[in-house]
Amino acid sequence: MTPLTITDAPNMDGFMVRCHGISAWRDPESDSLYLYVLIHPESVDRVEVFEVVLKRLHLRHIRSIVDPSTFMNDLVVVGRDQFYITRFTWFRSFVWIRLSHWLHIPEGAILFYDGDQVMRALPDSYFLLNGINASPDKKTIYVAELGTKIIHALQRDDKLTTTWK
Template identity: 45%
Template sequence: MWYSFVMVAVFGLVFQQFLSYRDWVDWSTKDVMNVNPGACETIIKEGGSEDITHIGNGIMLMSTGFGFLGPPGKMKAVDLNNGNKVITLNMTNIPSREDFLSSPHGITTWRDPDTGIFSVCSDQLFLYVVTHPPSEDHIEVFEVLKSLTLRYVKTIKDPKFDFMNDLVAVGKDKFYITYFARFRDYNRYMMETLMGMKNGAIFYYDGHKAREVASGFHLPNGINISPNKKVIYLAEAAAKKIRAFRRDSTNNLVEIWSNNIGTIPDNIDVDPDTGDLWIGSHPIGWKTIDTYFGSIPPCQVLRLKMHENTISEIEMIYQNDGTECSSSTVASYTAGKMIIGTVHAQSLVCDVGYLSKN
């Protein structure tokens, strides 16, 4: 009798997990409708641009070459004011390590507000890059010079930096960073994903060490901050949710809302003028997983219109079946142009002819 009860309970749990996984990967969805906001130009044909950030004046920085156990990646820039020109950035002062800039992932920048006042150097800008060497994750820190050269500054390590994804700087060498999954080994990582294990978390690094400030997430991905620096936004990929957290005086996080957006969100870009969130996302999850068997993952870009740091409306800006853009991870918008990045395929720049008003 007890054996039968246990078997029924186990079957019920397994079946429930199967239904949850089926819904997450959009098993019944085969195709998407193509949506373009205007003319689009392919600026990178392969190699991807996993994360992108706008540093002002139409200059976008991007991390390219994401892929575990592959060759070192590169940092590139796109000049939207100069024919969407792509520039591979030169680096100086770099360390002689074989694992340097291995699989560059999430990026963030921080502009020092004190420079230009009492400092000889003006407008000092720092770039932080999540990388994935074989044994542990690193944060590589660069100063972005006026010539768009990257001067290596330091490598930040911490015992908690195991399998990280994205980060957002809130001060010099201070940032929030997403702990994506517990296991680095691919087989155990897939088990963790399939079983719905909520091992993901957000850590705060204070310049010396990291500490957990939020937890219990299933594959937390992109992270960013509101223009007023009071709210942290998180893309929880496996839950198809955007979560918002209030920062307290000690940099701990208190969740204030979560919203299911019906698609797998990747990175989050925040419009500094409107506060709107631009999300690179994956509308058919199983095609993203099934790439090794020939599937072409589609692309999707959503604009989450914000009012007082909460979502007022969701607007689809771009969607493609994968022929023009495959597996979108990020989108950034400025002055009527949108740049879209992918895991390891194309990068696009699109004219945005129309945006609804807030």
């Protein structure tokens, strides 16, 4: 396995620490491949966007997407800078996270980022949302709810909003 080098990355401490979620998307027009990586630094979670340059085996950093109010867990990309994210919890404090888990507070959510607006939560709350993925045609989103051991299927409509099946 050959590690990929990263170019054009911001000069910041801990740029690629605590990588968590990862998703790839291929632009149907240009055939370019993009990699979206969810990072958990100590302060604010962010999604780093890279273009995969296969001829030179490296990642070219494109942008960082940050929403300071969100504790992100996993993501799945469905279009250029359009993705769903699972929010595991509201809190960053280990004590509050444990307390909310012990009390079975359903504070998890599915968030959607459309490339323009800040991430917005879809209706409903969940207990300990974890993994998320999409069907090959991107019409169905699958979400694992660790706290209840349930896998949800989310049907997407043309306006990138959601309705449950």
